[in-house]
Amino acid sequence: MTASAALGDGEAAGLRRRVAAFLHRHARVRLSLLLSAPLAWLGLAYLGSLAALFVTAFWSTDTFTGDLVKVFTWANFQDLVTGEVYRTVALRSLWVAAAVTVIDLVIAFPMAFAMAKLASPRSQRWLVILVLTPLWASYLVKAYAWRVLLSSGGILGWGYGLTATIATLSYLWLPYMILPIYAGLERLPNALLDASGDLGARGWRTFRTVVWPLTFPAVVAGSIFTFSLSLGDYITVKIVGGKSQLIGNVVYDNIGAANNLPFAAAVATVPVLIMLVYLAAVRRTGALDNL
């Protein structure tokens, strides 16, 4: 090694030490550095994109050229509110999302309870893996699996439509409901259940007065997933929904076939508003910490 290189190394080490010492003393600087990239990405770029999309909802497109006309107008929202079709589609989407959430809750709660409170610790781990694994199997593959099951020659053979959509969506999001509830039940000390029993409460009463109130935040956390994921879906509907349409399809069709981004953006604000209202409403329950 030459003398100058050794000197360079020494300088680099000295600089490094000074930076380390500076960072060690200045917690605020460390914090700003840590936050800089995530906030630039999600806070600036992502939220900025959402904001830009929202602004676009107040623009329009030129009927002849298809170009964006960047002049403020309420027209898109007026069409949205006055259009009979859109109200029907929005209500139908809400109904589907609610139905999926309730179905998943009814199926998931007993499963999560059996996993958390009846299974041995060893089998608990395997059960969690069993529930988690299909979550990571492709969404599309699972919707496809139901297409095969529901097809007129298939095992279930119900045919396609809104019922098929609800069944498939419930299937798709079921693990999202099981896992938060399972985690919530696992945190629930067994001593509380024993105490409730010792004080004379039977199974149902213990559930109603002890288990349900304490796991409610977890249930809400699960419902955020099932509700939001159902609300924005347009692919499952295309695969098993037959001719049915949900909000997502209206957005999709306005971007693709109709080439009307402003109107698509206006329609897209509907599920976002619904989700924001939902999130704000459940914030008090502490559900967001259960995500």
Place this chain on the structure above:
Amino acid sequence: MNLSRPARLLLRTALVLGLGVIYVPLAVVILNSFNSDRTFGWPPPGLTFQWWHSAWNSSGVRDALWTSVQAGLGATAIALVLGTMAAFAVQRYRFFGKNSVSLLIVLPIALPGIVTGIALSNTFHTVLGIPLGMLTVIVGHATFCVVTVYNNVLARLRRMGLGLEEASADLGADTFTTFRLVTFPMMRSALLAGGLLAFALSFDEIIVTTFTSGAGVRTLPIWIFENLFRPNQAPVVNVVAAALIVVSIVPIYLAQRLSGETTTH
């Protein structure tokens, strides 16, 4: 716990039935990939490896697979960096708007995918003027993958405490040395688990991909969706679906082993 015997039995039955409902459709897809009947007649009239063979030789499938791997690796790398930084900030410091950071990180998966998709595509297209392609897909995927890394690292940092890092500093190690020799080794498995989940999330995603990929980039889910409604492609699509089911077991098994090691005590 004083649950009656029938109640226990009922709950256990619900669990078994529920798991059955979860797995039967997947099993049917795997079985159908060997079904010698083109239209998946049930029960299968015979078994064959023919569809696996033609899927393996399909250039469309291979290209799509490679595209998906690239997108997944890119998104995972970005998610690892951003998720770790955010987790450290939230777990180790107090600051104004701390709760909003968690909300911000969950937002891309809490909002409907189509909203994230068109918002990003609109930004790329009309605001920034970037042509849609692999880069935009990676950016889109990274946005919703951050949360898996963030959650895993946050949970690990909570359990780790500060003791060992303070000891390292007391022994004269500076910030960087402590990170390299103490902090990083302790969170390595959490990073791996978070990274695997991020990759799986990206590998499977279709909605954001649809809007950010443009015409040239075709990931595996996009390929499946394009061929889903073509009857003569049905057996090959089914094989790809079956392969994806089998492949998805690997990352989740690994992630569970990695993050579960400390919770089993």
